[in-house]
Amino acid sequence: MALNRSSTRTDITYLSRRVKPAARAETSAPATAPPSSPVSPAAVTSLSLSRSSAPTSPAPATSAATPWAGARPAAETRPTRLFPAPGIGETRLLNAQTPMIRLDRRQSAIGSLLVTGATSAAWESPERVTGAMTVDGAVSGTSIKCSGNRPLVGYMDGTAVVALRHIRELRRSLFIGQPSAPLTVEIFDGGTVTLPAASGELRYILSLTAIDGVIELRAEPVPARADAAELWQEFGFSMTTNAAARRQGH
Amino acid sequence: MGNLVAGANAALTAENPGLSKILVGLGWQSIPSxxxxxxxxPLAIMCDAGGRAVxxxxxxxxxxxxxxxxSVAFAGTEDQEQIDVDLSLVPAGVAKITFIVYVDPDLRGPGTFSAIRNQYIRVATAQNQELVRFDIPQSPQDNITAMMFGELYRHREDWKFRALGQGxxxxxxxxxxxxxxxx
Structure with missing residues (x-):
């Protein structure tokens, strides 16, 4: 069954800002709330992710004119479903033994994430706007420019850079280097991790996935001789044209 | 209570009995480039009595x-940011909540506050009725890369607000x- 990626998931309520009065009024208008919607407002409010031991807050005001009307206790706003994973300070090397690390919310959101040794960087937004850039500056697909007039993913002095202020505009990214050279990741707090150079027929490339604002970095083993275009295809990066990106609101 | 000057404070709960839920709005204008x-x-830091983040x-x-x-939650962006604070839920170990705005340290030309104008912080009721406002005075900000706008702090059994504006x-x-x- 084909996935419907065009509609907003109203059944996922965690870690979202409260609905402001104006927005609430708009979304509750009959014209924008199809009667056949599979999730009714009542169903949404009945879904509770809070634990019984979680602190409770006074009942929120019910008036839609009150900004606090949509406030939720933090227990409902914190995702707890991520499996345990080491942090960037717990390993120096991403390889077959430790293939993945997870950054915390601060590490995932402050300053720049740098990838040294990457000859190409590909990106995909939550709206599936996809593009790539080589260290030489050649761009495929669609660039994503952030509000600070910087690319979401780009290059600076030969080093790939991710603008973490806009991490929520990034779904995933792929960094590919020369087989003979390692890839090194560095974040604002100085934490680093390295992917080793190729060994025999295998090498590692770096996969970055942003899950609700939290970055996971993974070393992906690939054939040493595969070129960037083959790897983008293998990992499902289909470069979007500018026209397609415009249709998706970018 | 109206407008404050830097360093001034205002009693929130003492002058507004029953006030529990407040909205803190932060705003500024950037000169386009x-x-x-x-x-x-914007960043809210919940601090202990020693002034350290809890x-x-x-x-x-x-x-x-x-x-x-x-007790503290980012809400909306009618100001640049709106932050909901439920004073009744703030843990007893939190003596103050400081509201800071920092320049994101992106390595590609992070910049400063030099192109920023008309910064303010305001405190309002949950119904967005403004209680107090601090318009940060304009001064040279070429080397400012973070600024404390203001803070909520406990004073005996009450909560007060202090205007800061320190870079x-x-x-x-x-x-x-x-x-x-x-x-």
Whole structure:
């Protein structure tokens, strides 16, 4: 069954800002709330992710004119479903033994994430706007420019850079280097991790996935001789044209 | 209570009996530029009596939008940021909540507050009725990379607000060093 990626998931309520009065009024208008919607407002409010031991807050005001009307206790706003994973300070090397690390919310959101040794960087937004850039500056697909007039993913002095202020505009990214050279990741707090150079027929490339604002970095083993275009295809990066990106609101 | 000047304070709960839920709005204007622009990030720090962040989880910003107990939560963007504070839910160990705006330290020309104008912080009721406002005086900001806009603090059994408007030249690292949290 084909996935419907065009509609907003109203059944996922965690870690979202409260609905402001104006927005609430708009979304509750009959014209924008199809009667056949599979999730009714009542169903949404009945879904509770809070634990019984979680602190409770006074009942929120019910008036839609009150900004606090949509406030939720933090227990409902914190995702707890991520499996345990080491942090960037717990390993120096991403390889077959430790293939993945997870950054915390601060590490995932402050300053720049740098990838040294990457000859190409590909990106995909939550709206599936996809593009790539080589260290030489050649761009495929669609660039994503952030509000600070910087690319979401780009290059600076030969080093790939991710603008973490806009991490929520990034779904995933792929960094590919020369087989003979390692890839090194560095974040604002100085934490680093390295992917080793190729060994025999295998090498590692770096996969970055942003899950609700939290970055996971993974070393992906690939054939040493595969070129960037083959790897983008293998990992499902289909470069979007500018026209397609415009249709998706970018 | 009206407008404050830097350093002044205002009694919130003493003058508004029953006040529990408040809205803190932060705002500013950026002079447009074609090149890389400063990207300002609001941050609420929940501090103990010693002025230190209670924990890394008690930093509330765009990627960690609520404190663990839910007393401080980022809300909307009618101002640049609106932050909901439920004073009744603030843990007893929190003596003050400081509201800071820092320039995101993107390595590609992070910038300063030099192109920022008309900064303000305001405190309003949950119904968005403004209680107090602090328009930060305009002064040279070419080397300012973070700024304390204001703070809520306990005073005996009550909560007060203090206007600050103090800049940092050391950015988020300087803020983290002062408030003892990790970045």
């Amino acid at each position: 074609r090149g890389p622009q400063s990207e300002l990030v 924990s890394n989880d008690h930093l509330v910003f765009f990627n960690q939008i609520a404190s663990p107990e839910g 940092y030249t050391t950015g988020l690292r300087g803020v983290a060093a002062d408030f003892r949290f990790d970045v």
